[in-house]
Amino acid sequence: MTTPRPVDSHHRAAEPSAPHRERASRPRHRERASRPRHRRPPAGGRVGWAGAVAAAAVGLAAVTVALGPATTSADAEPEGNVVYLGDSFTANPDQTRNLTRDINPLVFDGYPSREGCLQSPDNAPRQLADLTGVPVADWSCTAQTSRGSLHRIDRAIAAGDIHPGTRAVVLAAGMNNYGPYGALDGVDILDPRAVRDAYLADMHAAADRVRAVAPGARIIVPGQLTVADPVTAVYCAVNVVPDRPVGFPLPLLRDVENWNRANQVDAAREIGATYVEVRDGSADHHSCAPDARRWVAGVVDTTTPDYHMMFHPSRAGSAFVARRIAGALP
Numbered sequence: 001m002t003t004p005r006p007v008d009s010h011h012r013a014a015e016p017s018a019p020h021r022e023r024a025s026r027p028r029h030r031e032r033a034s035r036p037r038h039r040r041p042p043a044g045g046r047v048g049w050a051g052a053v054a055a056a057a058v059g060l061a062a063v064t065v066a067l068g069p070a071t072t073s074a075d076a077e078p079e080g081n082v083v084y085l086g087d088s089f090t091a092n093p094d095q096t097r098n099l100t101r102d103i104n105p106l107v108f109d110g111y112p113s114r115e116g117c118l119q120s121p122d123n124a125p126r127q128l129a130d131l132t133g134v135p136v137a138d139w140s141c142t143a144q145t146s147r148g149s150l151h152r153i154d155r156a157i158a159a160g161d162i163h164p165g166t167r168a169v170v171l172a173a174g175m176n177n178y179g180p181y182g183a184l185d186g187v188d189i190l191d192p193r194a195v196r197d198a199y200l201a202d203m204h205a206a207a208d209r210v211r212a213v214a215p216g217a218r219i220i221v222p223g224q225l226t227v228a229d230p231v232t233a234v235y236c237a238v239n240v241v242p243d244r245p246v247g248f249p250l251p252l253l254r255d256v257e258n259w260n261r262a263n264q265v266d267a268a269r270e271i272g273a274t275y276v277e278v279r280d281g282s283a284d285h286h287s288c289a290p291d292a293r294r295w296v297a298g299v300v301d302t303t304t305p306d307y308h309m310m311f312h313p314s315r316a317g318s319a320f321v322a323r324r325i326a327g328a329l330p
Contacts, residue, residue: 011230074174076160079137082329083161085149086172088312089224090140093118093226095309098142115155117141120308122315125170127322132329135315137161144173147185147201153209166214170330171206171273172222174199174264178256196263203267218330222266223261223278224287225317228254230279236288247298276328278321283318295320 077083084090097107098118112119112126117140120126125138139152139161149171156162162169176182177195188194207219228235229244229247232256236247261279285295295317297307306315313321 021213053104065091076163077135077166079136079165080167081137081161082128082166082170083137083139083156083166084170084172085144085152085156085172086124086170086175087144087266088140088142088309089175090115090172090309091142092120092123092312092318093142098283099190100308112138114139114141115187119316122306122318124313124318124325126318126322128325129323132326134167134329140172143176143181145176145181145185146171146173146175146186146199146206147234148181149173150202150205150209153206157209157213162217163215164214164216166217168215168218168220170220170222170325172224173205175224175256175260178260193243194284199263200267200270202316203273205254205270207271207273218328219268219271219273220262220276220325220326220328221273222276222321222328223264224257225282225313226251226279227257227311229286229288230254230257230283232288236286237299239287239291239294239301239303242303243290245294245298245303247288264315271328275330276324278322281324282317282320285320287311 070165092113097111101107101116101118107118112121119138119140123138123140125136125140128134129136137156137159139156141148141152144152153162153169177187178189178192179201180189182189182195182198185198187198203221209217210217228250233249233251234247235250235253236245238246240246257279265275267273282295285293286294287294289295291303291305294304295314297310297312297314299310301307301310302310302327304314307313
């Protein structure tokens with residue numbers, strides 16, 4: 001397992017802004033309401049028809065989000081806090097609640113959320129808070145891309161969660177950039193180079209916005225848990241018979257996982273952030289691993305322990321991510 005390393009850069013960019021907030025309860029932090037050699041994206045070339053497969057896999061459980069009311073600075077997080085932004089791999093809410101939230105507002109009752117975004121009680125941000133005792137403001141949301149995270153950064157600033165005393169800001173979104181939500185951002189998701197360029201621009205903008213308010217905060221870019229078997233490229237969508245996962249090869253999904261990691265490494269270097277390796281350390285815990293070792297669920301799955309959404313992390317997977325980030329905190 002590699003240790004987190006800071007990487008430097010002198011290039012930054014700027015970008016747009018946006019609009020809100022909600023509360024729930026959780027233990028220690030306050031709450032309100034993809035091993036082999038990795039190929040970089042081919043320069044310019046299009047993915048073609050198979051892009052639809054990867055887009056479907058990447059965006060499998062993501063849904064759009066609604067916004068809630070704004071908050072006052074009285075609710076701001078204390079000095080030395082961490083702000084954690086990410087997509088559904090981070091938020092990782094209960095699947096039934098998440099799929100019905102637009103028609104049943106009761107799903108928010110007694111369940112953690114932030115401005116319309118449901119969040120699991122044992123997701124990586126909450127486990128990070130429990131592990132370190134550091135206040136963590138969870139701004140993760142299903143369906144987030146790096147572009148969508150810019151809006152969440154603006155909201156976290158407006159809410160007082162990102163402030164001059166903030167210790168670290170975690171920027172975990174990126175995989176959804178290759179799926180339908182990346183297309184909604186106006187990016188040609190069939191062109192890996194276009195996805196990469198848009199992601200890097202978003203990360204420069206994110207770093208600029210964070211540092212304008214919290215110049216001393218460490219920006220952390222964590223990798224993502226391995227989904228497909230990194231050797232065979234098989235994604236196991238059916239996990240029903242104990243320790244007998246059933247899957248099929250999805251080479252493009254493995255490529256997207258590797259491209260996403262390469263993008264994150266490059267972004268961290270360019271914006272002077274700390275990249276935290278997650279993919280290598282989770283390479284033996286992919287969707288086709290034995291039940292007790294599996295950290296990412298299938299689609300039809302009765303054997304992965306303690307997971308909340310199909311195609312998403314188990315509690316143990318989120319715990320691994322939390323431990324890796326804890327080791328990178330200043």
